Amino acid sequence: MPSETFLRLSEDKKEKVLLAAKKEFSRVPLEKVSIKNIVEDAEIARGSFYQYFEDKEDLLGYILTNHFKEMNEKMEKQIEEVKGDIFEFFISLYDFMTSNCLTNEDLNFYKKIFENIRTCEDFLFSKKIIKERPKKIKDYIDKIDTSNLRVTTQEDIEIIEKMLFTITNKAIVMRFKYESKEKAKEDYLKQINYIKYGVLSSKKE
Amino acid sequence: MPSETFLRLSEDKKEKVLLAAKKEFSRVPLEKVSIKNIVEDAEIARGSFYQYFEDKEDLLGYILTNHFKEMNEKMEKQIEEVKGDIFEFFISLYDFMTSNCLTNEDLNFYKKIFENIRTCEDFLFSKKIIKERPKKIKDYIDKIDTSNLRVTTQEDIEIIEKMLFTITNKAIVMRFKYESKEKAKEDYLKQINYIKYGVLSSKKE
DNA sequence: TTGACAAATGACACTGTGTCATATAAAATA
DNA sequence: TATTTTATATGACACAGTGTCATTTGTCAA
Numbered sequence: 403m404p405s406e407t408f409l410r411l412s413e414d415k416k417e418k419v420l421l422a423a424k425k426e427f428s429r430v431p432l433e434k435v436s437i438k439n440i441v442e443d444a445e446i447a448r449g450s451f452y453q454y455f456e457d458k459e460d461l462l463g464y465i466l467t468n469h470f471k472e473m474n475e476k477m478e479k480q481i482e483e484v485k486g487d488i489f490e491f492f493i494s495l496y497d498f499m500t501s502n503c504l505t506n507e508d509l510n511f512y513k514k515i516f517e518n519i520r521t522c523e524d525f526l527f528s529k530k531i532i533k534e535r536p537k538k539i540k541d542y543i544d545k546i547d548t549s550n551l552r553v554t555t556q557e558d559i560e561i562i563e564k565m566l567f568t569i570t571n572k573a574i575v576m577r578f579k580y581e582s583k584e585k586a587k588e589d590y591l592k593q594i595n596y597i598k599y600g601v602l603s604s605k606k607e
Numbered sequence: 608m609p610s611e612t613f614l615r616l617s618e619d620k621k622e623k624v625l626l627a628a629k630k631e632f633s634r635v636p637l638e639k640v641s642i643k644n645i646v647e648d649a650e651i652a653r654g655s656f657y658q659y660f661e662d663k664e665d666l667l668g669y670i671l672t673n674h675f676k677e678m679n680e681k682m683e684k685q686i687e688e689v690k691g692d693i694f695e696f697f698i699s700l701y702d703f704m705t706s707n708c709l710t711n712e713d714l715n716f717y718k719k720i721f722e723n724i725r726t727c728e729d730f731l732f733s734k735k736i737i738k739e740r741p742k743k744i745k746d747y748i749d750k751i752d753t754s755n756l757r758v759t760t761q762e763d764i765e766i767i768e769k770m771l772f773t774i775t776n777k778a779i780v781m782r783f784k785y786e787s788k789e790k791a792k793e794d795y796l797k798q799i800n801y802i803k804y805g806v807l808s809s810k811k812e
Numbered sequence: 813t814t815g816a817c818a819a820a821t822g823a824c825a826c827t828g829t830g831t832c833a834t835a836t837a838a839a840a841t842a
Numbered sequence: 843t844a845t846t847t848t849a850t851a852t853g854a855c856a857c858a859g860t861g862t863c864a865t866t867t868g869t870c871a872a
Contacts, residue, residue, distance in 0.1 A: 569770060596766070597770075598805055
């Protein structure tokens with residue numbers, strides 16, 4: 403978390419720092435982000451930066467926290483909204499994560515952020531970056547409607563979640579990489595459909 | 608690729624460098640790997656390192672090349688072996704990638720390597736690291752038996768491939784992270800099964 | 813033995829990090 | 843208002859690592 407000192411700063415100054423930071427985070431992947439560039443761009447002294455933030459992860463965490471806080475709130479509601487339908491739930495998650503980039507700058511920022519995703523556990527969802535971390539899907543497990551799922555144990559549900567999570571996560575990353583927004587969504591929905599009904603044709607015919 | 612100079616070195620010296628490198632690559636993720644540590648451990652001069660390799664990626668690429676060359680050869684055969692069964696094909700891929708770590712050191716090495724995977728496209732399969740890069744699954748597409756797959760277009764097949772790829776890749780990473788070897792494989796097979804037959808119970812009952 | 817090529821070396825110039833003693837500004841108190 | 847106390851800002855500094863290059867050392871053929 404940023405220090406009290408930072409939070410007490412004038413809105414103007416805070417904004418200047420955050421803008422410089424976003425610019426730098428948009429430029430290169432996290433490991434190449436240079437605090438030097440940020441302080442120069444924000445026109446603050448090097449020492450000040452360290453008075454405000456522990457390190458660049460701390461700063462990034464602060465920037466992303468709001469986004470994830472919003473996400474948690476949305477998803478909390480959403481699981482009720484979709485009446486426990488795990489597929490609709492993940493589709494909402496996808497929509498939320500991919501809809502938040504209204505400007506080109508935002509897009510570039512999130513693209514670079516997602517470039518840093520290795521596994522979700524490692525990065526975005528790690529306490530290091532996001533203190534207000536997204537709820538693990540596990541937290542919703544008791545709200546999931548399993549009546550029409552081919553599961554026998556609690557573990558099976560978790561496996562399905564993991565799969566959907568992996569696929570959704572990858573789809574989100576892809577959204578920011580190669581494809582058009584529409585094409586990306588279409589592909590994602592096809593994948594969800596395959597997971598629902600299976601890839602083999604025997605049952606379908 | 609390492610320079611001729613490196614390749615001409617005595618086996619002993621080469622081995623010493625490669626050992627030091629593996630040790631360092633096992634210690635921290637790629638971005639934190641320090642050439643300094645490698646040259647000190649291998650007892651060569653800093654300048655020598657740069658006479659042998661362009662940079663640390665070059666070195667890592669050299670170390671991994673054999674592994675991937677083997678993989679390509681194996682997979683080329685395997686697609687025939689499994690008679691175009693895409694699921695069996697991916698399971699073979701999983702087996703190959705997770706079986707190659709006989710010692711604890713190997714395990715640690717690959718674990719750290721896989722920590723660097725963001726998306727396969729980005730890292731392991733990028734030309735920067737692996738010059739002899741694994742064939743894209745796409746290269747096998749015409750050898751896949753689609754007769755029992757619920758697909759209508761070529762694109763559908765590609766989507767299925769992508770899914771299997773994503774899931775397999777994640778499963779490989781997980782193999783090196785949390786779980787026991789056996790548990791990891793079991794989970795992976797369950798996922799494949801879900802993709803084959805679908806998650807919904809309606810068809811099954 | 814000498815010359816020519818191959819290989820090894822480490823000092824050097826850079827880039828960037830995180831810290832800390834000091835300077836400055838702002839607020840509180842007398 | 844003057845003085846003390848607290849908060850904030852600053853950039854020089856020590857450190858760690860990178861990649862380069864002129865120079866040294868080693869090897870082998872003529």
